Amino acid sequence: MVFSKNILVTGGAGFIGSNTVEKLIKDNEVTVIDNLSNVPDDRFIRNFQKMKNFHFLKRDLNELSTFQDLPRFDIIIHLAAHSDVRGGFEHPEVDFKQNVEATRNLLEFMRKKEIKELIFSSTSAVYGEASVMPTPENYGPCKPISTYGATKLADEALISAYSSYYDFKASIFRFANVVGKNSTHGAIFDFIRRLKENPKNLNILGDGTQAKSYIYVSDCIDAMLFVHSKSKATDIFNLGNKGTTSIITIANSVIKGLNLSNVKITLSGGYEGRGWRGDVKKTELSTEKVAAFGWKNQFGSDAAIEEAIKQLS
Numbered sequence: 044m045v046f047s048k049n050i051l052v053t054g055g056a057g058f059i060g061s062n063t064v065e066k067l068i069k070d071n072e073v074t075v076i077d078n079l080s081n082v083p084d085d086r087f088i089r090n091f092q093k094m095k096n097f098h099f100l101k102r103d104l105n106e107l108s109t110f111q112d113l114p115r116f117d118i119i120i121h122l123a124a125h126s127d128v129r130g131g132f133e134h135p136e137v138d139f140k141q142n143v144e145a146t147r148n149l150l151e152f153m154r155k156k157e158i159k160e161l162i163f164s165s166t167s168a169v170y171g172e173a174s175v176m177p178t179p180e181n182y183g184p185c186k187p188i189s190t191y192g193a194t195k196l197a198d199e200a201l202i203s204a205y206s207s208y209y210d211f212k213a214s215i216f217r218f219a220n221v222v223g224k225n226s227t228h229g230a231i232f233d234f235i236r237r238l239k240e241n242p243k244n245l246n247i248l249g250d251g252t253q254a255k256s257y258i259y260v261s262d263c264i265d266a267m268l269f270v271h272s273k274s275k276a277t278d279i280f281n282l283g284n285k286g287t288t289s290i291i292t293i294a295n296s297v298i299k300g301l302n303l304s305n306v307k308i309t310l311s312g313g314y315e316g317r318g319w320r321g322d323v324k325k326t327e328l329s330t331e332k333v334a335a336f337g338w339k340n341q342f343g344s345d346a347a348i349e350e351a352i353k354q355l356s
């Protein structure tokens with residue numbers, strides 16, 4: 044069998060990465076680089092290890108030796124990052140290292156190997172507390188309030204410059220909150236874990252008014268691949284859903300999904316009513332730009348949450 048593309052997925056052992064591998068492995072040669080720093084182990088990709096068109100390299104993008112023996116790839120899907128937004132306040136240097144420095148190393152590898160296509164996972168956090176909602180891609184100035192958002196914005200700038208210098212096409216996707224199978228962080232995962240430990244009480248970080256839009260992981264991946272294939276030049280795209288879902292709605296949906304009753308919900312108040320310092324309380328991304336390519340999600344924001352609860356509980 045001849046596989047159509049030779050694809051590198053960085054962070055491929057993580058949540059979105061492992062779902063991406065599952066999608067691509069049917070008809071592509073897929074290599075994953077992941078240092079397993081944000082995931083428990085290689086459990087999400089173990090099933091692919093016996094396939095001859097799958098290769099897992101447990102390596103760190105911050106080490107230059109990682110790139111020495113790598114072949115040329117047709118496309119790189121760069122998902123590796125320090126995805127723990129909350130951790131940035133205590134350890135901003137980790138965001139800088141795993142997001143900016145790692146991306147710079149990858150871009151240098153692309154330059155040397157003359158790799159011509161990149162898909163990059165950015166985030167709604169680059170906008171900070173946007174005054175326009177739903178927020179379109181041309182909103183500015185972007186004023187992130189977390190080092191996570193700041194380092195992703197720096198990545199976008201680096202990718203833009205490298206793609207212009209060295210003539211490659213990059214599709215930068217600013218994700219809303221992605222939910223679904225293999226997730227190891229975020230509100231749904233956290234609520235399920237805590238309610239399994241204590242089915243009588245659920246403490247919610249923040250003042251409960253936080254409201255964000257959610258996208259199901261398969262929609263996120265399919266949209267990236269679809270839009271990247273249609274897009275002609277380096278560009279930035281939001282990926283999300285119309286409308287938002289409040290954190291209280293998520294808590295109640297998880298309680299219902301776990302068939303619990305009489306759960307006492309308490310609110311921690313947090314910092315300025317946020318879940319944590321750097322948490323943007325309300326986000327809603329405009330999705331008109333990807334819709335103009337003909338893209339439509341299978342799951343809306345609330346449906347994405349329902350499906351994720353089913354998968355994770």
Ligand SMILES: NC(=O)c1ccc[n+]([C@@H]2O[C@H](COP(=O)([O-])OP(=O)(O)OC[C@H]3O[C@@H](n4cnc5c(N)ncnc54)[C@H](O)[C@@H]3O)[C@@H](O)[C@H]2O)c1
Nearest residue numbers: 054057058059077078079080081104123124126164218221
């Ligand atoms: N999940 C979301 O809601 C969401 C929202 C917006 C953006 N994103 C972005 O999407 C991407 C994937 O997110 P995810 O939720 O799957 O996160 P994840 O933490 O599950 O996956 C990231 C993977 O990258 C790996 N990694 C981190 N640093 C590395 C390094 N230096 N070298 C090699 N591997 C390294 C980790 O071990 C992990 O497996 C990330 O870039 C994240 O910032 C995610």
